[in-house]
Amino acid sequence: MTVDFLDELKENGRKTVYDPSLKNEDILIDIQNFRLFYGEKQALFDINMPIPMGKVTALIGPSGCGKSTLLRSMNRLNDLLDNVRIEGDILLDGESIYDKSVDLSELRKKMGMVAQKPNPFPMSIFDNVVYPLKIAGVKKRSILEEVCERSLVYAGLWDEVKDRLRDNAFGLSGGQQQRLCIARAIAPEPEVILMDEPCSALDPIATYKIEELILSLREKYTVVIVTHNMQQAARVSDFTAFMYMGYLIEYGNTIDIFKKPRVKETEDYITGRFG
Amino acid sequence: MSKFARKNYKIFFKSKGEPMLWLTGGGLIAALLMIGLLLLLVIKNGMGTFWPDPITHFELKSGDKLMGEVTKIEYFKLPQEKITLLTEQDRNRIEKNSGREKRFLLRIGNFELTNEHFKWVSEFEIAKITYPEDAMILERLEWGRFYGFPKEFRIDGKVVATDMKSIMKNYEEYHSKVRYLWSEKVEIEKKEIGKLNHKIEKERLKLKEAKLNLQKAIDSNDQDRIKTAQEKYERAEKDFNLFTQWSKKEYDNYVKKIDDLKKNYEKYAIKFVTSDGKEKEIKLFEIVRSYQANALSFWDKTMIYFGRWVEFQTDHPREANSEGGVFPAIFGTVVMTLLMSLFVVPFGVIAAIYMKEYAKSGKIISILRIAINNLAGVPSIVYGVFGLGFFAYTIGASIDQLFYEAKLPNPTFGTGGILWASLTLALLTLPVVIVATEEAINAVPNSLREGSYACGATKWQTIRNIVLPRAMPGIMTGFILSMSRGAGEVAPLMLTGAVKLAPEMPVDSIYPFVHLERSFMHLGFHIYDLGFQSQNSDAAIPMVYTTTLLLITIVVLLNVMAIYIRNRLRKKFIGSVF
Numbered sequence A: 001m002t003v004d005f006l007d008e009l010k011e012n013g014r015k016t017v018y019d020p021s022l023k024n025e026d027i028l029i030d031i032q033n034f035r036l037f038y039g040e041k042q043a044l045f046d047i048n049m050p051i052p053m054g055k056v057t058a059l060i061g062p063s064g065c066g067k068s069t070l071l072r073s074m075n076r077l078n079d080l081l082d083n084v085r086i087e088g089d090i091l092l093d094g095e096s097i098y099d100k101s102v103d104l105s106e107l108r109k110k111m112g113m114v115a116q117k118p119n120p121f122p123m124s125i126f127d128n129v130v131y132p133l134k135i136a137g138v139k140k141r142s143i144l145e146e147v148c149e150r151s152l153v154y155a156g157l158w159d160e161v162k163d164r165l166r167d168n169a170f171g172l173s174g175g176q177q178q179r180l181c182i183a184r185a186i187a188p189e190p191e192v193i194l195m196d197e198p199c200s201a202l203d204p205i206a207t208y209k210i211e212e213l214i215l216s217l218r219e220k221y222t223v224v225i226v227t228h229n230m231q232q233a234a235r236v237s238d239f240t241a242f243m244y245m246g247y248l249i250e251y252g253n254t255i256d257i258f259k260k261p262r263v264k265e266t267e268d269y270i271t272g273r274f275g
Numbered sequence B: 001m002s003k004f005a006r007k008n009y010k011i012f013f014k015s016k017g018e019p020m021l022w023l024t025g026g027g028l029i030a031a032l033l034m035i036g037l038l039l040l041l042v043i044k045n046g047m048g049t050f051w052p053d054p055i056t057h058f059e060l061k062s063g064d065k066l067m068g069e070v071t072k073i074e075y076f077k078l079p080q081e082k083i084t085l086l087t088e089q090d091r092n093r094i095e096k097n098s099g100r101e102k103r104f105l106l107r108i109g110n111f112e113l114t115n116e117h118f119k120w121v122s123e124f125e126i127a128k129i130t131y132p133e134d135a136m137i138l139e140r141l142e143w144g145r146f147y148g149f150p151k152e153f154r155i156d157g158k159v160v161a162t163d164m165k166s167i168m169k170n171y172e173e174y175h176s177k178v179r180y181l182w183s184e185k186v187e188i189e190k191k192e193i194g195k196l197n198h199k200i201e202k203e204r205l206k207l208k209e210a211k212l213n214l215q216k217a218i219d220s221n222d223q224d225r226i227k228t229a230q231e232k233y234e235r236a237e238k239d240f241n242l243f244t245q246w247s248k249k250e251y252d253n254y255v256k257k258i259d260d261l262k263k264n265y266e267k268y269a270i271k272f273v274t275s276d277g278k279e280k281e282i283k284l285f286e287i288v289r290s291y292q293a294n295a296l297s298f299w300d301k302t303m304i305y306f307g308r309w310v311e312f313q314t315d316h317p318r319e320a321n322s323e324g325g326v327f328p329a330i331f332g333t334v335v336m337t338l339l340m341s342l343f344v345v346p347f348g349v350i351a352a353i354y355m356k357e358y359a360k361s362g363k364i365i366s367i368l369r370i371a372i373n374n375l376a377g378v379p380s381i382v383y384g385v386f387g388l389g390f391f392a393y394t395i396g397a398s399i400d401q402l403f404y405e406a407k408l409p410n411p412t413f414g415t416g417g418i419l420w421a422s423l424t425l426a427l428l429t430l431p432v433v434i435v436a437t438e439e440a441i442n443a444v445p446n447s448l449r450e451g452s453y454a455c456g457a458t459k460w461q462t463i464r465n466i467v468l469p470r471a472m473p474g475i476m477t478g479f480i481l482s483m484s485r486g487a488g489e490v491a492p493l494m495l496t497g498a499v500k501l502a503p504e505m506p507v508d509s510i511y512p513f514v515h516l517e518r519s520f521m522h523l524g525f526h527i528y529d530l531g532f533q534s535q536n537s538d539a540a541i542p543m544v545y546t547t548t549l550l551l552i553t554i555v556v557l558l559n560v561m562a563i564y565i566r567n568r569l570r571k572k573f574i575g576s577v578f
Helices: A003-012 A020-024 A067-074 A104-110 A125-135 A141-154 A174-186 A204-217 A230-236 A254-259 A264-270 B009-016 B018-048 B088-096 B164-220 B223-266 B298-314 B327-358 B363-375 B380-403 B418-442 B446-454 B459-488 B491-496 B523-533 B537-573
Strands: A027-038 A041-052 A056-060 A084-092 A111-114 A192-196 A222-226 A239-244 A247-253 B056-060 B065-077 B100-107 B118-122 B126-130 B136-140 B145-155 B158-161 B268-273 B279-283 B287-291
Touching (some): A027 A067, A027 A222, A041 A067, A067 A192, A104 A111, A111 B446, A174 A192, A204 A222, A230 A254, A239 A254, B065 B118, B065 B145, B100 B537, B145 B279, B327 B363, B327 B418, B327 B523, B418 B459
Parallel strands (some): A111 A192, A192 A222
Antiparallel strands (some): A239 A247, B100 B118, B136 B145
């Protein structure tokens, strides 16, 4: 990456290069002129990004480029930090998620999230899976049991844990824990699943299983995944967005991005020349 | 010479750091050694107190005869002019010991005859030392120990046995029966008459209250009110008179019962002869424990040893606390410590949750945190003064004004009591709990919180379901630390309710069963009292060690319990760490 490019970015901002094929997709999440500040420091610059429904969208880019920040803006997890300020808007199903009337619990139930490290809660496997329902006030045992089984089956964990649902979730291996977290994320029937580098703490076999799972999730959910691993992005995603220094540089069909990137910087990054 | 050889000491010191290993390890060993020595001292002296010593009989050159237990042997410097007065044999021995002479501290007991509990005997005074088999040690209800030879067993003044064997046979036959009757009498005195006294007090207070109400009504000048109050007072007076008649009858009943029991057990007695030939009749019921110290087998000694331990832990104190047990003190210590934990843990945890989870971190919170940490450095006696002034004299006095007016000027809550003592200690240990809880909450990974929020949980749901369970083991650590600190604290208790001898325990069978206003006994205070306030300090000091050992054991036991719970929580809530 040349110095000129950095200067240009800082001075003039950057117009994102889009793939025209995006126009044919149904858009579920529409990020519009989104800017985010940590105190004085601006972390995201004028992001415009339509995310298609029922597809897997990958966010790639070097460390600190803002991809996790963007992901966490989609379920408003950044609200927890004291000095965050945003401009612009994000629409879900055509409605602003930053509107004052939005109930955060409802929003987050529609946006299941899987974190970087597996973060099972200090409770049993069963309680972990139905946690989102329990805090929403669902008490009926039969419903909880049904949801638990369905989510675990979907996450491909049912056969491994069905005999020890009462056991502590910490007894599971790292990969199992991550699939448990995915089961937890899909338990309340969300529309979107946000994944923040879900495989970075896992071994190759566990990673493989999670990737399989992501591919099967596509049938039912819209998935947005942040990843450092470009092969992974190429394997699991339909669309890929390349971010750099808080800007969205290029966004389009995954095959295009990896085979014939339109922007030189994207090419530099995916061929490993920087990053 | 190798290229890498040590060039000078300075570089070696910095690069290898091994002197630092010695320094740090040495520091640890010094600390461990001091703790170990302290524990060893306490255990050695504490464990030995109850082992039965032999009875030593000294015949002195002056013709006096002394008998008792040797409790201490030491050497002392004898002045030269005294040495010259001694026999040659003694002089030689003293010279061999470079001018120092051996002396024995003899527990001679028989206080009502000798007016002394202990006596020093120097070796040059002694003509002969024997260990008579017939000699007996008696632990009695009053006057301390007795050393003597049994001569006669008497029932109703009639002599039934005169030789050692039949005296002992009679003793064994009647002693437990007599002690049982005596304990029944004590039971009636304490429980039944105690209950009756409480009832009388209650009725008296009812009458007084009616009188106070009447007075108030008269002051208000409201005719209707005066009339009803007057009627009520008259009714109360009538009730009281009826009750007094009934209670008098009841009381007489009890007195008669006691007299019957007394008649039954007071007729048994043994006549003893002391080493200097004095005779003394001792009633059988007064004897708590007796044995022929010089005729004991190892097994007998062991039984006596454990018997004394059991008595120590289950009985009430006698003889200004230097004899008998410390059960009320154990009970007071445990109840006070648990009450304290009951107050301090919720308060501390709530405060820490606010500071860590809700408050925005900034200057005010930092100042607050420093202030809380500094609270731990305030001398505990200051807390005691505060507890007495604020809890007892302010809050307690107000409670008395509101609810116990009839009892005034006698304070109920307006003086030291177990409630105020545990609240004071709760205040004292609050910083420990807050700091430990804050650290535990700090250690909860943020990813768990975010995970919970991402599931749609509110802040409180996250705290309750995720943060608190996960922090629980750390909170338990704070609880354990506060408990240890609280159980060992004495100074504030002296002001807020611990007493030398509490006639009634804070929990008993009289309604409402838990009496938080009562003063209580505490092992820590008991140790202070034995060691520094006792009349008979030579007898009390071994008990100091034993009581200390007991207090340490109780603290350790409480801790072990808490640690067990903590480890279970840890397994449940933390498991493998990611």
